Amino acid sequence: MAEITILEAVNLALARALEEYPDVVVFGEDVGVNGGVFRATEGLQKQYGTERVLDTPLAETMIAGMAIGMAAQGLRPVAEIQFMGFIYPTIEQMICHATRLRNRTRGRITCPMVLRAPYGGGIHAPEHHSESTEAIFAHMPGLRVVIPSSPLRAYGLLLAAIQDPDPVVFLEPKRIYRMMKQEVPDDGEALPLDVCFQLRDGTDVTLVTWGAMTHETLQAAEQLEAEGIGCDVLDVATIKPLDMETILNSVAKTGRCVIVHEAARTCGVGAEIAAQLAEHGLLSLFAAVQRVTGYDTIMPMFKLENDYMPSTERIITAVKKTLEEA
Amino acid sequence: MTNEEKKCIAKFEIHYTQLLNQAGERVGPLPEFAASYETLLALYRTMVQTRTFDSKAIALQRTGKMGTYSSSLGQEAVATGIGHAMLFEDVLLPTYREYAAQFQRGVAMSEILRYWGGDERGMAYAEQPHDMPITVPIATHVPQCAGIAYAMKLRKEARVAVCVLGDGATSKGDFYEGINLAGAWQLPMVVVVTNNHWAISVPRKVQSHAQTLAQKAIAAGIPGEQVDGNDVIAMRHVMSNALEKARSGGGPTLIEAITYRMHDHTTADDASRYREQAIVDEHKRLDPIDRLRKYLIANHNWDDTKEQALHDACAADVEAAVNSYLDTPPVPPESMFDYLYETLPDALQSQRDEVERRGKQQKGGD
Numbered sequence: 001m002a003e004i005t006i007l008e009a010v011n012l013a014l015a016r017a018l019e020e021y022p023d024v025v026v027f028g029e030d031v032g033v034n035g036g037v038f039r040a041t042e043g044l045q046k047q048y049g050t051e052r053v054l055d056t057p058l059a060e061t062m063i064a065g066m067a068i069g070m071a072a073q074g075l076r077p078v079a080e081i082q083f084m085g086f087i088y089p090t091i092e093q094m095i096c097h098a099t100r101l102r103n104r105t106r107g108r109i110t111c112p113m114v115l116r117a118p119y120g121g122g123i124h125a126p127e128h129h130s131e132s133t134e135a136i137f138a139h140m141p142g143l144r145v146v147i148p149s150s151p152l153r154a155y156g157l158l159l160a161a162i163q164d165p166d167p168v169v170f171l172e173p174k175r176i177y178r179m180m181k182q183e184v185p186d187d188g189e190a191l192p193l194d195v196c197f198q199l200r201d202g203t204d205v206t207l208v209t210w211g212a213m214t215h216e217t218l219q220a221a222e223q224l225e226a227e228g229i230g231c232d233v234l235d236v237a238t239i240k241p242l243d244m245e246t247i248l249n250s251v252a253k254t255g256r257c258v259i260v261h262e263a264a265r266t267c268g269v270g271a272e273i274a275a276q277l278a279e280h281g282l283l284s285l286f287a288a289v290q291r292v293t294g295y296d297t298i299m300p301m302f303k304l305e306n307d308y309m310p311s312t313e314r315i316i317t318a319v320k321k322t323l324e325e326a
Numbered sequence: 327m328t329n330e331e332k333k334c335i336a337k338f339e340i341h342y343t344q345l346l347n348q349a350g351e352r353v354g355p356l357p358e359f360a361a362s363y364e365t366l367l368a369l370y371r372t373m374v375q376t377r378t379f380d381s382k383a384i385a386l387q388r389t390g391k392m393g394t395y396s397s398s399l400g401q402e403a404v405a406t407g408i409g410h411a412m413l414f415e416d417v418l419l420p421t422y423r424e425y426a427a428q429f430q431r432g433v434a435m436s437e438i439l440r441y442w443g444g445d446e447r448g449m450a451y452a453e454q455p456h457d458m459p460i461t462v463p464i465a466t467h468v469p470q471c472a473g474i475a476y477a478m479k480l481r482k483e484a485r486v487a488v489c490v491l492g493d494g495a496t497s498k499g500d501f502y503e504g505i506n507l508a509g510a511w512q513l514p515m516v517v518v519v520t521n522n523h524w525a526i527s528v529p530r531k532v533q534s535h536a537q538t539l540a541q542k543a544i545a546a547g548i549p550g551e552q553v554d555g556n557d558v559i560a561m562r563h564v565m566s567n568a569l570e571k572a573r574s575g576g577g578p579t580l581i582e583a584i585t586y587r588m589h590d591h592t593t594a595d596d597a598s599r600y601r602e603q604a605i606v607d608e609h610k611r612l613d614p615i616d617r618l619r620k621y622l623i624a625n626h627n628w629d630d631t632k633e634q635a636l637h638d639a640c641a642a643d644v645e646a647a648v649n650s651y652l653d654t655p656p657v658p659p660e661s662m663f664d665y666l667y668e669t670l671p672d673a674l675q676s677q678r679d680e681v682e683r684r685g686k687q688q689k690g691g692d
Contacts, residue, residue, distance in 0.1 A: 025480070051480055057510055062469040062503035069473020069487070072458065073417075075480070077473070096463045097470065103665040104459050106450040110668070142666050165668040194671050241673035 003181035009151040010040045010172060013158040014078065016188050018048045021076055024162060027054040028063060028080030037082055038118055038177060064090035064115060068097050071113040076162055084119035084171065085128035091136065098167040099142030114161045114168045120212050120262055121309055122175035124302040131299045132211070132263035137169045138240040138272075144168040144193060145240040149214040151182040153237060156191030163190055173212035194238045196246040202230030205319050206250040208273060209260040210236040213310060217260050220315035229319065239269045247273060248281045255286035256322040260310050265293040287325035290318040338544045343564050344554035348612050350620025357563045363626050369410055369558050370622060371636060373402040373615050376426040378640040379435050382648060383442065387593040391652065395442045398423040400588030403614035404520050405490070406430070407561025411569055412488060417474050419458040419467040419489035423520065427490070431457055435647035445657055465495040468504025468517065475513035486572045490518045494525025496539050502546065508578035509547035515578040516568045520555065522587035527600040543580035555583030556614040586612065659685035
């Protein structure tokens with residue numbers, strides 16, 4: 001079996017969904033003939049036709065609204081927003097309609113849609129192409145926000161998102177789109193949503209992260225291992241709703257926690273995790289919870305993007321701080 | 327270069343339909359359906375019932391038995407024509423003044439009262455599986471309508487999606503994005519702009535310099551036309567034609583229905599702050615119900631006895647709906663969790679438990 005990238009795994013999952021479910025429709029800007037600006041939908045229109053893989057007019061509000069209408073009629077729309085920086089026109093549709101349709105109609109009409117978007121910094125992209133604003137969506141009741149961090153999880157979680165009976169925002173960490181390769185069996189098997197994935201077992205400190213930051217976090221864990229510090233690394237994967245049980249169990253074991261995310265610190269998802277650790281896990285903590293995050297600034301253009309994003313070194317420093325405290 | 331010297335490459339016209347004038351007199355040949363007394367009576371009854379419902383709903387709000395309510399007074403013919411022309415399997419995406427259409431499509435009056443009474447169960451529509459609930463944010467349902475229409479087209483169903491919005495909504499990007507897609511993809515879709523002259527306090531003229539709102543369709547490459555929205559026969563006729571065209575693969579249409587908002591924006595509004603009562607009174611002579619009544623009197627022996635019997639029947643139906651509304655069992659507090667997702671995520675279980683526990687404690691304390 002050939003090894004594939006995250007990007008290829010996304011493509012494989014979309015093809016699998018189009019193949020298995022006649023109600024799946026894939027659309028967005030440039031997703032048809034061009035196969036998407038990152039090529040996530042490459043070849044799909046050719047294989048599944050222009051009725052099920054569509055180029056839309058350039059209008060993000062309309063893309064989200066259209067997905068809601070399709071979902072309300074029982075289709076399974078998978079809409080692409082080209083970059084997360086262009087996702088904001090969809091917010092009204094998502095918060096006022098997609099997330100509320102089941103609730104408003106007492107289950108009479110549902111909204112099984114997926115809104116995909118590449119997100120995050122680190123690819124030297126132009127302005128508005130590098131932000132991590134997943135917390136905006138994580139704040140919306142009725143929504144799922146799912147972020148894969150490996151080819152296997154991209155495939156399994158995207159299939160899960162498409163199968164899910166409720167709306168899902170699926171954010172793809174584009175910096176690691178082509179960074180690693182894995183064997184991904186095209187077996188149509190979905191991975192579970194709403195649970196963390198343990199990427200590394202350790203007993204000294206819990207590292208909680210998601211998306212592209214799993215890369216730096218695992219690197220930090222590797223280096224710390226060499227110094228005799230064992231890290232339990234968790235990929236949250238579904239940041240809404242949160243699997244706090246797994247995080248709390250890990251912290252009960254380690255007594256220390258460092259949360260790593262690329263997004264700005266204030267009101268980031270890390271704040272929610274830290275708050276819940278304080279509420280439910282305070283007595284197992286030996287040290288204050290640390291956050292290693294983007295700063296509360298505008299995401300700088302690419303000359304400074306590496307100064308903004310958490311580095312392996314910043315993560316190691318934070319881990320050592322939790323060890324010094326107790 | 328002057329315009330005379332430039333080559334004209336495109337010309338557009340906007341047509342207007344009125345079949346009955348304000349005196350209820352025929353001003354053009356009537357469509358076939360208007361020969362049927364039963365059909366005219368059904369249209370008349372829906373309008374009278376909606377107005378009876380409307381005044382009762384306002385009374386419920388004024389006496390503290392219901393929350394804010396938006397009246398459809400004076401606009402009944404628009405939604406009556408829409409609802410009568412649609413097939414049950416079509417999909418309606420209404421805003422908050424299309425009660426007449428909703429009632430004809432199986433939505434119960436008691437459900438609308440529950441909705442304005444602050445209860446989501448008022449959007450469950452026991453007898454209407456397809457229609458979207460009332461859309462409160464402005465024009466957000468136009469792109470949704472396009473998505474619904476695309477689903478119908480993809481499945482090769484002979485169905486049409488219909489969205490209704492106000493004059494103010496045509497200033498929003500969502501409106502344009504939706505009709506643009508309808509045109510680009512030739513979707514089975516009808517967009518009705520109910521031009522009631524007011525977006526809360528902002529008059530139509532302040533909203534847009536466009537001579538008509540119907541012409542906004544032209545930029546999207548779809549036909550747009552105007553109709554006298556207080557002439558229910560014209561409204562029903564224009565709507566039927568647009569639906570038929572969409573149903574047979576002819577693409578979308580935008581209809582601008584000219585009417586007038588006779589009441590405040592909602593019961594929370596006071597229109598005397600921004601418009602003279604004299605202007606409103608002038609529009610009374612255009613009333614859609616009076617117009618059809620005059621036609622029925624002149625052509626179908628309609629009389630005071632029949633009029634009274636109809637009003638009594640509508641009042642009885644409304645009273646039954648009000649009683650059903652007032653007898654609605656309380657909403658269990660924990661139900662706020664029960665339709666959030668198909669299955670409640672574990673992360674929310676403790677919050678639901680807390681609400682359920684507190685609900686039981688409060689009940690016990692009564």
